[in-house]
Amino acid sequence: xxxxxxxxxxxxxxxxxxxxxxxxxTQDLPARGCPTSGLRRVQAFRRSGSPTRSCGGFxxxxxxxxxxxxxxxxxxxxxxxxxxxxxxxxxxxxxxxLRLEKRPILEPGPNEVLLKMHSVGICGSDVHFxxxxxxxxxxxxxxMVLGHEASGTVFKVGSGVQHLKPGDRxxxxxxxxxxxxxxxxxxxxxxSPSIFFxxxxxxxxxxxxxxxxxxxxxxxxxxxxxxxEGALIEPLSVAxxxxxxxxVTIGSKVFILGAGTIGxxxxxxxxxxGAAQVLICDLSLxxxxxxxxxxxxxxxxxxxxTSAKELSQKVKEALGGTMPDISxxxxxxxxxxxxxxxxTKSGGVIVMVGLGKPFANIPMLEVGIREIDIxxxxxxxxxxxxxxxxxxxxxxxxxxxVTHRFPLEEALKAFETTxxxxxxxxxLKCDSSDQNP
Amino acid sequence: xxxxxxLVVHGPGDIxxxxxxxxxxxxxEVLLKIHSVGICGSDIHYxxxGKIxxxxxxxxMVLGHEAAGTVFKLGSGVQHLKVGDRxxxxxxxxxxxxxxxxxxxxxxSPTIFFxxxxxxxxxxxxxxVHNANYCFKLxxxxxxxEGALIEPLSVAxxxxxxxxxxxxxxxxxxGAGTVGLMNLLVAKSMGAGxxxxxxxxxxxxxxxxxxxxxxxFKVEKCTCPRELAQKVKSSLCGMPDVTIDATGAEQSIQTGxxxxxxxxxxxxxxxxxxSTNAPLLTAITRELDIxxxxxxxxxxxxxxxxxxxxxxxxxxxxxxxxxxxxxxxxxxxVKKGAALKVIVLCEEQQHQQQQGQQQSKxxxxxxxxxxxxxQxxxxxxxxxKDQCSTGR
Numbered sequence: 001x002x003x004x005x006x007x008x009x010x011x012x013x014x015x016x017x018x019x020x021x022x023x024x025x026t027q028d029l030p031a032r033g034c035p036t037s038g039l040r041r042v043q044a045f046r047r048s049g050s051p052t053r054s055c056g057g058f059x060x061x062x063x064x065x066x067x068x069x070x071x072x073x074x075x076x077x078x079x080x081x082x083x084x085x086x087x088x089x090x091x092x093x094x095x096x097x098l099r100l101e102k103r104p105i106l107e108p109g110p111n112e113v114l115l116k117m118h119s120v121g122i123c124g125s126d127v128h129f130x131x132x133x134x135x136x137x138x139x140x141x142x143x144m145v146l147g148h149e150a151s152g153t154v155f156k157v158g159s160g161v162q163h164l165k166p167g168d169r170x171x172x173x174x175x176x177x178x179x180x181x182x183x184x185x186x187x188x189x190x191x192s193p194s195i196f197f198x199x200x201x202x203x204x205x206x207x208x209x210x211x212x213x214x215x216x217x218x219x220x221x222x223x224x225x226x227x228x229e230g231a232l233i234e235p236l237s238v239a240x241x242x243x244x245x246x247x248v249t250i251g252s253k254v255f256i257l258g259a260g261t262i263g264x265x266x267x268x269x270x271x272x273x274g275a276a277q278v279l280i281c282d283l284s285l286x287x288x289x290x291x292x293x294x295x296x297x298x299x300x301x302x303x304x305x306t307s308a309k310e311l312s313q314k315v316k317e318a319l320g321g322t323m324p325d326i327s328x329x330x331x332x333x334x335x336x337x338x339x340x341x342x343x344t345k346s347g348g349v350i351v352m353v354g355l356g357k358p359f360a361n362i363p364m365l366e367v368g369i370r371e372i373d374i375x376x377x378x379x380x381x382x383x384x385x386x387x388x389x390x391x392x393x394x395x396x397x398x399x400x401x402v403t404h405r406f407p408l409e410e411a412l413k414a415f416e417t418t419x420x421x422x423x424x425x426x427x428l429k430c431d432s433s434d435q436n437p
Numbered sequence: 438x439x440x441x442x443x444l445v446v447h448g449p450g451d452i453x454x455x456x457x458x459x460x461x462x463x464x465x466e467v468l469l470k471i472h473s474v475g476i477c478g479s480d481i482h483y484x485x486x487g488k489i490x491x492x493x494x495x496x497x498m499v500l501g502h503e504a505a506g507t508v509f510k511l512g513s514g515v516q517h518l519k520v521g522d523r524x525x526x527x528x529x530x531x532x533x534x535x536x537x538x539x540x541x542x543x544x545x546s547p548t549i550f551f552x553x554x555x556x557x558x559x560x561x562x563x564x565x566v567h568n569a570n571y572c573f574k575l576x577x578x579x580x581x582x583e584g585a586l587i588e589p590l591s592v593a594x595x596x597x598x599x600x601x602x603x604x605x606x607x608x609x610x611x612g613a614g615t616v617g618l619m620n621l622l623v624a625k626s627m628g629a630g631x632x633x634x635x636x637x638x639x640x641x642x643x644x645x646x647x648x649x650x651x652x653x654f655k656v657e658k659c660t661c662p663r664e665l666a667q668k669v670k671s672s673l674c675g676m677p678d679v680t681i682d683a684t685g686a687e688q689s690i691q692t693g694x695x696x697x698x699x700x701x702x703x704x705x706x707x708x709x710x711x712s713t714n715a716p717l718l719t720a721i722t723r724e725l726d727i728x729x730x731x732x733x734x735x736x737x738x739x740x741x742x743x744x745x746x747x748x749x750x751x752x753x754x755x756x757x758x759x760x761x762x763x764x765x766x767x768x769x770x771v772k773k774g775a776a777l778k779v780i781v782l783c784e785e786q787q788h789q790q791q792q793g794q795q796q797s798k799x800x801x802x803x804x805x806x807x808x809x810x811x812q813x814x815x816x817x818x819x820x821x822k823d824q825c826s827t828g829r
Contacts, residue, residue: 136718183699191699191724245724337717346545347537352721364690364713365490368705368729371545371599376721 089208090411090428093143095133100411103145105210108158113215115170117430118227119437120207121149121234121402122418124260126199130415136358140201147207147428148174148198151221151230161215171230172206173217173237173384174198190241190381197379207411209430219384222392228427228437232265232398233387235425238353239265240387241380243273246326246351250274253322255315256296257340258330259287261401261425262353264294266328268396271295279318281311281336290424294400308335312342324348332356338363346370353377399437401425407435439785443499443562444764449487452500452765460566462512467569469524471783472581474561475503475588476771478614480553484768489708494555501561501781502528502552505575505584515569524572525584526560527591527737528552544595544734551732561764563783573737576745582758582780586751587740589778592706593619594740595733597627600679600704604628607673609696610650612683613641615754615778616706618648620681622749625649633669633677635692644777647810648753649817662688666695677701685709691716699723706730753806754778 089103108114125135126146133140154168164170176196177184183191196214199205206213221230243266248254252275256263259282270278280291281300288299298318302311316323323345329337332354340350341363350372367374390396403423406414408430418426429435445455462468479489480500487494508522518524531538531546538546550568553559575584593616602608606629610617613636624632631651636642642653652672654665669692670676676698682689685707693703694716703725720727743749757779759767770776 136722186700188700188724193699346547347542352717355718355721358716358718359714360717361712362715362717363711364705364715364729365685365708365711366729367727368685368708369490369731371542371729371731373729374720374727376724376726378722378724 087210110159112158114156115152116155117152119231120147145204147205149234150206151227169221170218171233176214190379225391237380237383239269240383243269253277253324255324255327256280257336259291263330308338311339315343349373441564459564464513466512468510469506470509471506473585474501474781475585499558501559503588504560505581523575527571530568544732579744591733591736593623594736606678608632609677609680610634611689613645617683662691702726
């Protein structure tokens with residue numbers, strides 16, 4: 001594996017219990033046409049100091065980044081001129097093997113921008129990929145940068161980009177359709193099967209210092225909206241899309257199952273849409289306390305022994321004998337799915353946001369007899385502009401969702417913290433010169 | 438007036454022909470002389486099990502809810518009907534103007550009266566009293582039998598509305614019993630196509646083909662839902678926009694979830710077990726809408742118009758006609774699965790007068806219908822061949 005350009009020393013720390021490797025780029029530059037051009041040649045040593053396997057006289061790190069991007073020499077050289085900026089990235093190699101490593105900084109192509117990343121939130125899906133190596137049919141097959149809740153500053157624009165210039169502060173919509181198919185033409189581009197999506201295999205995410213993205217999916221942030229709020233637009237978008245699908249409107253009675261980030265952003269959006277009563281349930285009393293502070297009318301504590309019917313009964317009692325028009329299921333847990341169906345009024349809607357096991361036991365007979373609509377939700381579409389307006393006009397306050405901040409270098413600690421579930425949103429700060437919200 | 442002979446369920450497995458009093462119509466009601474009543478799967482279920490879900494037969498109950506008859510006597514205040522009018526009956530009558538009624542979804546009204554759902558009596562009898570607002574005049578060109586079939590037709594109209602079936606939509610229908618076939622007719626009349634139909638029984642699929650299904654699939658109990666979904670996709674040249682489940686079976690619901698295109702709709706009509714193991718993750722990541730359907734609302738006027746203008750022909754679904762005196766035999770026939778739609782003729786003397794005519798008429802009608810259906814099949818085959826050859 002070879003690299004062209006100026007040699008430099010750098011290091012990478014694999015996580016997840018594997019040995020620490022020290023990795024150093026060599027000085028040799030490949031000739032054009034070298035079958036391994038575009039890949040990084042490195043020298044690797046185990047922690048004990050003994051070298052690893054070698055190739056062509058140069059020890060090669062088994063664990064070193066092998067980028068799959070084959071680039072023309074010119075671009076590579078340009079990238080490396082910028083290499084002193086060092087694109088530190090959080091890369092998932094396989095289940096339980098998360099590493100911080102330096103990756104190349106790429107040139108923006110037509111209609112692309114190169115962003116200097118500022119704030120990236122860690123999502124439950126990032127943690128899930130880290131722990132399981134897959135979510136459903138999305139399977140990690142090669143190293144992938146994590147993170148998709150991001151904001152940053154435009155560093156460089158590619159050709160054809162009119163609406164952004166270097167220095168612009170932007171929020172990033174991670175899902176970018178690759179082709180103009182029927183779903184895109186009908187406005188539901190989130191369902192486009194070939195869509196690019198940050199940090200869903202095989203597409204790289206944004207937990208790095210420099211990231212390329214389609215310019216049409218980067219939205220300028222007004223001065224009054226912070227970078228962290230910009231990063232939170234992603235989970236907020238899940239809620240906007242969910243509440244739209246659920247038909248939440250003035251006077252709605254809504255039951256939200258789960259008071260994690262997604263449950264809480266749904267609470268905020270429901271209130272902003274004029275819902276009259278919002279109930280929320282969770283296993284954690286701390287989360288319910290937070291929900292109450294954020295405007296929930298009722299909170300219901302659930303424990304492992306609560307049955308689906310019992311939970312739905314508590315909801316009815318809390319609403320004085322009536323039933324919610326809309327239930328928003330944010331946990332993916334079978335018990336909650338069942339409870340949500342039992343709780344929803346006849347002719348009402350249950351929106352399924354939480355992703356759980358592939359199969360669930362559903363009381364379909366009840367769904368039929370009471371004419372309940374079950375609506376699936378997958379990511380979002382057409383939400384960033386609305387979210388920005390809501391944040392700019394202070395109609396929604398998401399700032400208090402951020403409970404922990406870590407510099408990018410402490411990514412593992414950040415992931416461990418998220419996994420423990422001690423806070424709500426853990427934010428990684430990618431710009432060493434600006435660690436503010 | 439003759440006696441009011443009625444088919445009554447007393448408990449699980451126990452139906453009898455009882456003599457009941459002839460009721461008097463109250464204010465806003467009409468007394469009807471019932472003419473034709475269709476037997477529904479739910480009637481059979483109440484007979485066999487004495488309950489459906491939480492509706493339990495606790496006292497003897499007259500069965501039947503798919504009916505048409507003649508106005509015999511008017512209650513006070515009834516303006517729009519007169520004695521002798523031929524009417525079709527909407528069996529669900531709300532008892533109070535609740536929130537659901539106010540938004541036009543009266544089928545969901547919790548206290549609704551519904552023929553042959555315990556404890557409310559049905560229409561399998563000679564004389565029956567009903568709310569006049571829920572009796573709709575039949576045009577001359579629409580027969581009593583068609584009037585009786587408006588009930589299952591209404592299930593299909595309501596399901597297609599809930600599913601937002603539109604022209605150009607590809608549709609998959611699971612189940613080719615009466616409800617499945619009615620959905621086929623309604624979907625076609627709404628301009629949907631191509632339409633695929635699945636069932637366990639070959640004869641039903643043959644009828645579905647004759648009634649306009651573009652593709653039919655015979656399903657076994659062990660058929661893999663994913664594979665079936667793939668076959669449907671190939672035959673429709675794409676995933677269906679709407680899937681209508683008329684079975685309630687887990688296998689069908691799973692097939693529906695795998696088959697329906699992202700952003701599409703799965704409509705649940707069939708009533709199955711209380712819990713279904715469903716590939717929910719697939720449904721969620723494809724943003725499917727799964728919509729339950731319960732009976733119908735605001736369908737009778739539409740159905741009458743469609744039948745009167747001959748846009749829909751429901752008559753091929755009728756396979757047997759039997760007098761009320763033979764109702765128990767009729768129920769046995771339906772239970773065995775040997776019939777599609779059985780009509781019970783409830784007017785006394787009717788069967789004596791018409792028996793001779795009816796049988797030969799039935800035979801002649803059958804022959805004519807067969808001939809028509811054969812011609813339609815041949816035309817459709819030719820069209821499909823032409824389409825294939827032009828590469829469409």
